Structures are given as C-alpha cells and as structure tokens.
Amino acid sequence: MIAARAMGGALLLAGLAAPWLASEYVLSVLIVSLWFAYVGQAWNIMMGFAGQLSLGHAMYVGLGAYAAAGLFVFTGIGPWLGAPLAVIVAVIAGAGIGWLGFRFQVKGVYFALLTIAFAEFTRILFDHITVLGGSGGLFLPVGQRSGVDLINLRGGPVMFYYVIFVMTVAITALSWALLRTRLGYQWQAIREDAEAAEAVGVPVFRTKLLAVMLSAGLTALGGVFFAFYYNTLFPEQIFAKSRSIEMILAPIIGGMGTVLGPLVGALLLTPLGELTMAVIAGLGVTNAGVRQVVFGVLLILVLWFLPQGVWPWLTQRWAKGRRQ
Amino acid sequence: MALDLTSFWLAISNGELMANTLVKGTLTGLVYGLMALGLSVIFGVVRVVNFAHGEMMVVGMYGAWLLAVHAGLDPLLAMPVMAALLFAGGYLLQRGLINRFVTRPEHVQFLLLVAVAMILANTALMLFGPDARTVQVDYAFDSILVGPLILDLIRIYAAGFAILLTLLLFAFFRFTLTGKAIRAAADNLLGAQVIGLDHQRLYALTFGIGAAAVGAGGCLMLLLIDATPMIASDFTILGFIIVILGGLGSLMGALVGGILIGVSEALAGTLIEPSMKSMVSFGLLILVLLIRPQGLFGRRG
Amino acid sequence: MTDLLVVDGVSRSFRGLRAVSEVGFTVPEGGIVGLIGPNGAGKTTCFNLIAGVLRPDQGDIRFAGRSLIGLRPDQIAAAGIGRTFQIVRPFPELTVRQNVTVGALLRHRRVADAEAAADAVLSRLELATKADRHAGSLTLPDRKRLEVARALATNPRLLLLDEVMAGLRPTEIDAMVAILVDLNRTTGLTILLIEHVMRAVMALCQHIVVLHHGELIAAGPPAAIQSNPTVIGSYLGEEALG
Known part of the structure; x- marks a missing residue:
C-alpha cells in the first residue's frame, strides 16, 4: 500500500513535470507509453478484474477512432462530441459480442477467439466502407502544431501529452475506485470462480456484460486520442491483430488485475522497445520486428518467473525488505 | 460496399466457372486441412491451443524457400527436410517450455503461445524482411483439362501430397504402437500413466508431429502462395476456423473443415470480391462458435 | 411448523x-x-x-x-437459499474477508456495510484472525469454514x-x-x-x-x-x- 502510494505520487509529479524536462523525442515516447497504459487499463477491467479474455480490443480502438474522426472530417464537429459517439458505438459493439458470447456459453479461449473473429470481421468491413476511405485510409486535416485548440484537439505534442496524461490518471483512479465497489468485488468473484459467485447471488451474465461494455467504451476513448494524435487511420493498422496483442502486453507484464500493473508495464515496455530499436539501429542492422521479438521473450520470462506480473513482484520485494 | 448483383448472377449461372471454382477451392482446402491437422492433433492430445500454428507454417515456407533458392530443391522434396526440422522444434518446444506450464491456467498457456508466435513471426521479419518470397517451379503454369475443368498441376500436386500425408498420419495413429499410446493418453491421461506410459514424451512427440504436419503444409503452401511474415497470424486464425468448424481434436473434421473453408473462400472470391473472402470465414467462425462450439465433427464436451 | x-x-x-x-x-x-x-x-x-x-x-x-x-x-x-460446494470453491486470490464480503454484498449495497457484516460472520466462524489471508493459502478445515461463512453472509433462510x-x-x-x-x-x-x-x-x-x-x-x-x-x-x- 505504502509502496503503491509512494510510486503513485512520484509518477504523478514526474508526469506533470515531464514536458519541461523531456526532449521532443522523449515526449513522443512518453505519449505512446501513456497511450498503452491507458488502453491497458481499459483492457484490464475486462480481463484483470472480471476474467474475460479479449484478444480483439483493437476493434474498440478502431471503432472509437473512426467514429470521432468521421464526425470531425465530415461535419467539423470536434472530439468533445465525437468522444461520446465513439463510446456509444464501442459499447454497443461490446454489448453485442458479450451478449452473444455469454448467452451461448462461449468460454475461455473460445471466447478469446470470438473476440478475434469480430475484430477481424470489422477490419475487413472497414476496408470496404468507401465513405470512410476504405482501405485507402481516413485522414484528418492536420492543424497547427504550435497553438493549442482544445475544442478541436489540434495542437502540438505538449498538448497531446497532457491530454493522454490526464486520461491515464483518470482511468487509473477509476480502476482503483471500481475495485472497491460492489461491482468490483463481483467482477473479481466471477474471475475467480463464476459458479461460486453465482451461488452467492452475483448475477453473472449481467455483471460480465457490464465489464465488457465499460472496457469497450473506455478503449474507444483511447481510439479517439489515437485518431487526433496521428491524424491518419487505416483499417489494416488500427484493427490489426498485432495491435490487439500489443495492447495487452503492458497489463500482463505489469500485473493483471492490479491498479498500477498496466501503468508500470507500459512505462517499462514502450521505452524498452525504443531502446532496443535504437541499439539495433546503432549496430546498422534492419530493425523491423526486433521490438516484438524482445517483447515476446519478455512475455515468456514474465509468464514463467513472475506469474503475477512485475508490479506485484516489486511490491512483495519491498514488503519483504521493510520487514528485514 | 460495392456488391454488384449483375456480375454475381452472371458468375453463379456460369456452370463452368462454378465447377472450376469448386475444384480449385477443394484442392486448396486439402492443403489447408493438412495445415490445420497439426493444430487439431496438438489440441486433442496436449490440450494446448497452439496460437503459433500459422507462424510454424511460415517457418516451413521460408525453410522450403531457402532450400529452393540455395540448393535448388523443389518444395515437394523440401517437405521431408522441413517436416523433420519442425518435428524437432515442436518436440523441444513442448519439452523445454510448454511442459512447464501444464498446471497453469488455460489463458496463461494461450498467452505463452502468443509470445512464441510473436517471436517466430518477427524473427522471420528480421531475417527475410516484409517482401514476398516465391518459388518458381517448372510445372507452375501447367494444367490438365478434364472435360470443362482446368486443373492446375501445381494445385493437384499440393492437394495430392496433402492427402497422402493425412493418410500417413491416420495410419500412424491407428496402427503404430506409439500412435495408439498417444491416443490412449488423449482419451484417459490417468489411465495411460497407470499403465506406465511416459506422457511427457508422448506430449512432446505429439507436438512434434503437429509441427511436422504444419511444416510440410507450409512447403505445399509455398507452391500456392507467396511467403511473407504477415500471413503467419492470418493462417493461425484460419487454422482455428478450420478445426473449430470441424471439431477440435478430430482428424477427419480438420480435413473436412479445410475443404469447407477452401471452397467457401474460392466461392467468395469469385462471387463477391477477393478481398472479402476471409470475411466469410470469420462469419463462419462466429456462427460455429455460437451455435456448435464442439464443431461439426467434435464430440459434445 | x-x-x-x-x-x-x-x-x-x-x-x-x-x-x-x-x-x-x-x-x-x-x-x-x-x-x-x-x-x-x-x-x-x-x-x-x-x-x-x-x-x-x-x-x-x-x-x-x-x-x-x-x-x-x-x-x-x-x-x-445459501449453499456450499462439496469440493470447496473459495475465490483463491481474494482474502478471506473479501470472499465473505462478496456474499454479504447480496444484502448490502455499500461495501463498508458488507464488510462489517462479513466480519461478524467471520468471528462467528472463528475465522476473524485469518481475515486478511488469501483464501488460497488456507488449510482444508479453514476452507470448509470459509465456504460456510460465505454462504452465511448472504443471510439465507x-x-x-x-x-x-x-x-x-x-x-x-x-x-x-x-x-x-x-x-x-x-x-x-x-x-x-x-x-x-x-x-x-x-x-x-x-x-x-x-x-x-x-x-x-x-x-x-x-x-x-x-x-x-x-x-x-x-x-x-x-x-x-x-
């Protein structure tokens, strides 16, 4: 607890001060790290808290991104109205998948496959939605990089940094609070043993569905950020299976089901990936794929030696150190 | 979405085109079946969902490509080499890594193989780059005419070897002592242990056999499509679609599922639009998961 | 009756x-x-x-x-109606108190109230001293008592x-x-x-x-x-x- 609080306080201060200390490159790495922390937190609600494995979360990123970006490109309406639309679209999609999966008792790995199937289906669908650019992509008008236009989310890296920083802090606080609610307890009970949870009165179907819907809606906000930060959307990239996988690495490696795990994981992984690329580039070798290989090896090592994840392992070490 | 109904009806009323599409789909589907067979065998016995299956197939494809480019070996002749190499790889993977995760939750095993998949596909990307690698064989454009049907020789070879290897696998599981022992371990692990079968060795053998099958499938696939690292995960998913359609753990089901997907992809490619053909497969997967999760040929849990 | x-x-x-x-x-x-x-x-x-x-x-x-x-x-x-399972099914990663709190949440909306109710059940079943242990680390007799405690916390008739x-x-x-x-x-x-x-x-x-x-x-x-x-x-x- 004390370790968590100290860690949280330090991260918060460092996070607020970062734009003054960091170079533009470091800031861009931080933005990506925080984005993965954010979507990792959103995924963690569904899998870490409620125990429902989704390997298709890129679908909610994509739906959110396309909803908000489409609204902006075609009507000029900014992300403040685009975000609610994105959430609604993703929540409906999540509710549909969850309803079908849970109603037809698709469990465990089969449920994960169902989420992949829907994500892939949606990817190909978007390839053919010509109104939204199809496979040719959807492009947002690139705004000025110097000024700050919060209404339309147009501006430079510092603005985007603070936006994703606030989003990440907010979702972390939300996770913390959720775990302490009735719903949070019921999710964890379902994750541990759904039948036993049902026997003590937890309405399993509805409670699981809530986890999927909340996770989907929050993930879609990550998609809105993605759209306005990168300004280009390709179904091939945003709905990719590899993105769905990359999104879940941070919470798994950091510690599934914990509040700070996804954050710690993302702050560990993204810079590590950058470092690897830099080292490999320094050696003069082509670097495509090397980051994922490192992540894969790391994932195996964590699953093998730190099954709870890095963050719980760290807190246990600190607790031990204090006792001695 | 441009769904051109006129061309749809033109295509469907063209008997020759339809017959050729069906035959082409069936032949490709047989290779799909062999590829998915390994996935089914591994799941049926080791109870591990091999999320790295398409990646293993791609390893087979690149191996066959290397042998073709550097040793001038026809992919059909590269097949035994790659099957042996992947057998060894699969055996070691099960023995050295997956075996340590048998008591862990299902999703952890699944994620472990996700990690293996990441490593395999991206190592291929590092070594060979994103460009398509292809093999030119001298029978590439030969075809034979059977009535109104135009049969590509290359597809007939690939499908023929897929059938041959499938029959070999059937025979192995039915008639050899090791094959029977593996089936015993799959049916009743405790019983198999009681009569003194070394299940860890059997599991490793099974994983090796599954990997060998998909490695051989990769060599055949190289005759039909180009090798790129990007197709790896697509084929993993395709493998799942096929075995879930046919029933996880059923050999016969994998073959029938492969043909079903081959035909439906070919039909979708001819009737709708080539780029939408896998949408049909994903739609099928969703339907089967919801309605009949044990597959068309699987036994009810 | x-x-x-x-x-x-x-x-x-x-x-x-x-x-x-x-x-x-x-x-x-x-x-x-x-x-x-x-x-x-x-x-x-x-x-x-x-x-x-x-x-x-x-x-x-x-x-x-x-x-x-x-x-x-x-x-x-x-x-x-509260029930226990023949082969005990605690929520292993949760603490003993959290296990029982899940049961108590059937009758209490607020977690604090449910926790208070859970603590009362725990002391009745002589599990109060183990309230902060993970359920997965309990011995079989304690797991059996936890199973009863969790069911009791739903306040069954x-x-x-x-x-x-x-x-x-x-x-x-x-x-x-x-x-x-x-x-x-x-x-x-x-x-x-x-x-x-x-x-x-x-x-x-x-x-x-x-x-x-x-x-x-x-x-x-x-x-x-x-x-x-x-x-x-x-x-x-x-x-x-x-």
Missing part, C-alpha cells in the same frame, strides 16, 4: 441415466434435515436442482410457497451444506456442529445438509432423508432411520463395516 422447502416428485436424468428419480421431501422452517445415502445416490444432484444449477426434468421445488423452477442460481440465492464435515478431525467436527446448532437456535436458520459423518448427522438432524440410486428409500427421525433395515442394508451397514 410450516414447510420452508418442498421438493415435490423431482426427477433428473443425465444421458438417459436417472440421477434423481421422483424424489420428494420437505424441510420445515427452523429445522435441520439430513440428506444421506451412499456415493452416487443423487444427493449433490438434489442440491444442484434446488440451487438452480440444474433444472429438473419433472416435479416442482417450492421455497416459502414460491416455485423455484426456472430461476437462475443467483436469483435463488437472492430468494434466501435456508442453508444447503454439502459435506462440510468431510476431511475434518473429530474435534473440528464437534466445533462445526456447535456452530451450526448455535446458528439454528439463535437465528432460526433452516439447514439441509448432505453428510457422511453419521456422528454429526445424528447430533444435528431432527429429520433424515435417505437416497439410494436416485430414489428416496426412507425418511424419518434419526432413531427410526438408524434401525431401518433397508437403510442398514444399503447404506449404514456398509459404513459400519467400512
């Missing part, structure tokens, strides 16, 4: 095999009833039928005058106990019996229990129902059951010899 639970001609088959065949019995409000019989007699199937995990092929189950057929397990828990004494030492059995008797006397809790430990059954139950091959072969007060020749032949005799 009125009947709190009425099991009325209930049958259930699995793949043509009749696990429970036209079984009928009642549990009076405030009573303690034992359900006994050899392994495979259909006792746990009976529990699963009452708790809504399984749906009977025929017959009716009424609780406080209302039919339970078609209700989900969580709805049946909300109606006032009827408690279904599935072999909560199995695997316990004699002193631990006596302690569990004392706890159950106390609960029954002070709160009026009605109990239906499956049990092989005859010592506990005889000490607790006012009424015993005997199942064999899915059929009800005898029902009555403990003394009558103990001397019933059919029961001795099919069940008690085996136990005595064993």
Whole structure:
C-alpha cells in the first residue's frame, strides 16, 4: 500500500513535470507509453478484474477512432462530441459480442477467439466502407502544431501529452475506485470462480456484460486520442491483430488485475522497445520486428518467473525488505 | 460496399466457372486441412491451443524457400527436410517450455503461445524482411483439362501430397504402437500413466508431429502462395476456423473443415470480391462458435 | 411448523441415466434435515436442482410457497437459499474477508456495510484472525469454514451444506456442529445438509432423508432411520463395516 502510494505520487509529479524536462523525442515516447497504459487499463477491467479474455480490443480502438474522426472530417464537429459517439458505438459493439458470447456459453479461449473473429470481421468491413476511405485510409486535416485548440484537439505534442496524461490518471483512479465497489468485488468473484459467485447471488451474465461494455467504451476513448494524435487511420493498422496483442502486453507484464500493473508495464515496455530499436539501429542492422521479438521473450520470462506480473513482484520485494 | 448483383448472377449461372471454382477451392482446402491437422492433433492430445500454428507454417515456407533458392530443391522434396526440422522444434518446444506450464491456467498457456508466435513471426521479419518470397517451379503454369475443368498441376500436386500425408498420419495413429499410446493418453491421461506410459514424451512427440504436419503444409503452401511474415497470424486464425468448424481434436473434421473453408473462400472470391473472402470465414467462425462450439465433427464436451 | 422447502416428485436424468428419480421431501422452517445415502445416490444432484444449477426434468421445488423452477442460481440465492460446494470453491486470490464480503454484498449495497457484516460472520466462524489471508493459502478445515461463512453472509433462510464435515478431525467436527446448532437456535436458520459423518448427522438432524440410486428409500427421525433395515442394508451397514 505504502509502496503503491509512494510510486503513485512520484509518477504523478514526474508526469506533470515531464514536458519541461523531456526532449521532443522523449515526449513522443512518453505519449505512446501513456497511450498503452491507458488502453491497458481499459483492457484490464475486462480481463484483470472480471476474467474475460479479449484478444480483439483493437476493434474498440478502431471503432472509437473512426467514429470521432468521421464526425470531425465530415461535419467539423470536434472530439468533445465525437468522444461520446465513439463510446456509444464501442459499447454497443461490446454489448453485442458479450451478449452473444455469454448467452451461448462461449468460454475461455473460445471466447478469446470470438473476440478475434469480430475484430477481424470489422477490419475487413472497414476496408470496404468507401465513405470512410476504405482501405485507402481516413485522414484528418492536420492543424497547427504550435497553438493549442482544445475544442478541436489540434495542437502540438505538449498538448497531446497532457491530454493522454490526464486520461491515464483518470482511468487509473477509476480502476482503483471500481475495485472497491460492489461491482468490483463481483467482477473479481466471477474471475475467480463464476459458479461460486453465482451461488452467492452475483448475477453473472449481467455483471460480465457490464465489464465488457465499460472496457469497450473506455478503449474507444483511447481510439479517439489515437485518431487526433496521428491524424491518419487505416483499417489494416488500427484493427490489426498485432495491435490487439500489443495492447495487452503492458497489463500482463505489469500485473493483471492490479491498479498500477498496466501503468508500470507500459512505462517499462514502450521505452524498452525504443531502446532496443535504437541499439539495433546503432549496430546498422534492419530493425523491423526486433521490438516484438524482445517483447515476446519478455512475455515468456514474465509468464514463467513472475506469474503475477512485475508490479506485484516489486511490491512483495519491498514488503519483504521493510520487514528485514 | 460495392456488391454488384449483375456480375454475381452472371458468375453463379456460369456452370463452368462454378465447377472450376469448386475444384480449385477443394484442392486448396486439402492443403489447408493438412495445415490445420497439426493444430487439431496438438489440441486433442496436449490440450494446448497452439496460437503459433500459422507462424510454424511460415517457418516451413521460408525453410522450403531457402532450400529452393540455395540448393535448388523443389518444395515437394523440401517437405521431408522441413517436416523433420519442425518435428524437432515442436518436440523441444513442448519439452523445454510448454511442459512447464501444464498446471497453469488455460489463458496463461494461450498467452505463452502468443509470445512464441510473436517471436517466430518477427524473427522471420528480421531475417527475410516484409517482401514476398516465391518459388518458381517448372510445372507452375501447367494444367490438365478434364472435360470443362482446368486443373492446375501445381494445385493437384499440393492437394495430392496433402492427402497422402493425412493418410500417413491416420495410419500412424491407428496402427503404430506409439500412435495408439498417444491416443490412449488423449482419451484417459490417468489411465495411460497407470499403465506406465511416459506422457511427457508422448506430449512432446505429439507436438512434434503437429509441427511436422504444419511444416510440410507450409512447403505445399509455398507452391500456392507467396511467403511473407504477415500471413503467419492470418493462417493461425484460419487454422482455428478450420478445426473449430470441424471439431477440435478430430482428424477427419480438420480435413473436412479445410475443404469447407477452401471452397467457401474460392466461392467468395469469385462471387463477391477477393478481398472479402476471409470475411466469410470469420462469419463462419462466429456462427460455429455460437451455435456448435464442439464443431461439426467434435464430440459434445 | 410450516414447510420452508418442498421438493415435490423431482426427477433428473443425465444421458438417459436417472440421477434423481421422483424424489420428494420437505424441510420445515427452523429445522435441520439430513440428506444421506451412499456415493452416487443423487444427493449433490438434489442440491444442484434446488440451487438452480440444474433444472429438473419433472416435479416442482417450492421455497416459502414460491416455485423455484426456472430461476437462475443467483436469483435463488437472492430468494434466501445459501449453499456450499462439496469440493470447496473459495475465490483463491481474494482474502478471506473479501470472499465473505462478496456474499454479504447480496444484502448490502455499500461495501463498508458488507464488510462489517462479513466480519461478524467471520468471528462467528472463528475465522476473524485469518481475515486478511488469501483464501488460497488456507488449510482444508479453514476452507470448509470459509465456504460456510460465505454462504452465511448472504443471510439465507435456508442453508444447503454439502459435506462440510468431510476431511475434518473429530474435534473440528464437534466445533462445526456447535456452530451450526448455535446458528439454528439463535437465528432460526433452516439447514439441509448432505453428510457422511453419521456422528454429526445424528447430533444435528431432527429429520433424515435417505437416497439410494436416485430414489428416496426412507425418511424419518434419526432413531427410526438408524434401525431401518433397508437403510442398514444399503447404506449404514456398509459404513459400519467400512
């Protein structure tokens, strides 16, 4: 607890001060790290808290991104109205998948496959939605990089940094609070043993569905950020299976089901990936794929030696150190 | 979405085109079946969902490509080499890594193989780059005419070897002592242990056999499509679609599922639009998961 | 006394095999009833039928005058039936207090209230000192008590106990019996229990129902059951010899 609080306080201060200390490159790495922390937190609600494995979360990123970006490109309406639309679209999609999966008792790995199937289906669908650019992509008008236009989310890296920083802090606080609610307890009970949870009165179907819907809606906000930060959307990239996988690495490696795990994981992984690329580039070798290989090896090592994840392992070490 | 109904009806009323599409789909589907067979065998016995299956197939494809480019070996002749190499790889993977995760939750095993998949596909990307690698064989454009049907020789070879290897696998599981022992371990692990079968060795053998099958499938696939690292995960998913359609753990089901997907992809490619053909497969997967999760040929849990 | 639970001609088959065949019995409000019989007699199937995990092929189950057929397990828990599992099923990664709090949340909206209720149940079952331990780290007797505590925290009118004494030492059995008797006397809790430990059954139950091959072969007060020749032949005799 004390370790968590100290860690949280330090991260918060460092996070607020970062734009003054960091170079533009470091800031861009931080933005990506925080984005993965954010979507990792959103995924963690569904899998870490409620125990429902989704390997298709890129679908909610994509739906959110396309909803908000489409609204902006075609009507000029900014992300403040685009975000609610994105959430609604993703929540409906999540509710549909969850309803079908849970109603037809698709469990465990089969449920994960169902989420992949829907994500892939949606990817190909978007390839053919010509109104939204199809496979040719959807492009947002690139705004000025110097000024700050919060209404339309147009501006430079510092603005985007603070936006994703606030989003990440907010979702972390939300996770913390959720775990302490009735719903949070019921999710964890379902994750541990759904039948036993049902026997003590937890309405399993509805409670699981809530986890999927909340996770989907929050993930879609990550998609809105993605759209306005990168300004280009390709179904091939945003709905990719590899993105769905990359999104879940941070919470798994950091510690599934914990509040700070996804954050710690993302702050560990993204810079590590950058470092690897830099080292490999320094050696003069082509670097495509090397980051994922490192992540894969790391994932195996964590699953093998730190099954709870890095963050719980760290807190246990600190607790031990204090006792001695 | 441009769904051109006129061309749809033109295509469907063209008997020759339809017959050729069906035959082409069936032949490709047989290779799909062999590829998915390994996935089914591994799941049926080791109870591990091999999320790295398409990646293993791609390893087979690149191996066959290397042998073709550097040793001038026809992919059909590269097949035994790659099957042996992947057998060894699969055996070691099960023995050295997956075996340590048998008591862990299902999703952890699944994620472990996700990690293996990441490593395999991206190592291929590092070594060979994103460009398509292809093999030119001298029978590439030969075809034979059977009535109104135009049969590509290359597809007939690939499908023929897929059938041959499938029959070999059937025979192995039915008639050899090791094959029977593996089936015993799959049916009743405790019983198999009681009569003194070394299940860890059997599991490793099974994983090796599954990997060998998909490695051989990769060599055949190289005759039909180009090798790129990007197709790896697509084929993993395709493998799942096929075995879930046919029933996880059923050999016969994998073959029938492969043909079903081959035909439906070919039909979708001819009737709708080539780029939408896998949408049909994903739609099928969703339907089967919801309605009949044990597959068309699987036994009810 | 009125009947709190009425099991009325209930049958259930699995793949043509009749696990429970036209079984009928009642549990009076405030009573303690034992359900006994050899392994495979259909006792746990009976529990699963009452708790809504399984749906009977025929017959009716009424609780406080209302039919339970078609209700989900969580709805049946909300109606006032708590249950334990024969093979204990704690939430292993949660603490003992959190385990019981999940149960208490059925009656309390606020987590703080549920925690207070959970703590009360924990001290009643002498688990208070282990409240912050992970449930997965408990010994078997403690897990059995946790199983009872979690079910009790839902504040049930009827408690279904599935072999909560199995695997316990004699002193631990006596302690569990004392706890159950106390609960029954002070709160009026009605109990239906499956049990092989005859010592506990005889000490607790006012009424015993005997199942064999899915059929009800005898029902009555403990003394009558103990001397019933059919029961001795099919069940008690085996136990005595064993």
